[in-house]
Amino acid sequence: QVQLVQSGAELKRPGSSVKVSCKASGGTFRGYTISWVRQAPGQGLEWMGRIIPIDGTRNYAQKFQGRMTITADKSTGTAYMELGSLRSEDTAIFYCARAPASKDGFDIWGQGTMVTVSS
């Protein structure tokens, strides 16, 4: 059974960037999509963007376009999310989540990575 294992919590200064990893443990990405979902403290879920690791196709939510980059390393089965120009409002838990295809539900989720932006 594939698990998604994310990197640990981060503390960042405003204006800096953060890079979070998501490794597929016990399997590979195959043809699946990997999305990134943000959840601010006490708030709901917000989809940020996704990648199809097998071919590198990427889509971003308009809100994050230009400030976010999603990449994937097929050889290690690891996806990455980098978010730049951080501000305090970016303080959140970031989840990676797998979907078998772009129009499917997210059937496997990482454990989440807490990113705190504070001076």
Next chain:
Amino acid sequence: DIQMTQSPSSLSASVGDRVTITCRASQRISILLNWYQQKPGKAPKLLIYAASSLQSGVPSRFSGSGYGTDFTLTISSLQPEDSATYYCQQSDSSPTFGQGTRLEIK
């Protein structure tokens, strides 16, 4: 973007009750609607995909229905472990989530 609106935003029910949560899309999305359960401090868990298909391992008291713009999640007999926040999500285009429904057990 397709907007998803859930109702109610919160509810309280007793063990054994039948509970229904609704989700409305701002435009037609066929059956491309999924439901998640999230407990405090945990990642969301997929319950229902494609509007009415039960994800493997999810208890059969959970069911989903709907097509187009209006969808429902039903818990047929509420259990204590169902206390959680529930989210709908459309997967027709760039995914969007509803704002969530917090379910409390009386």
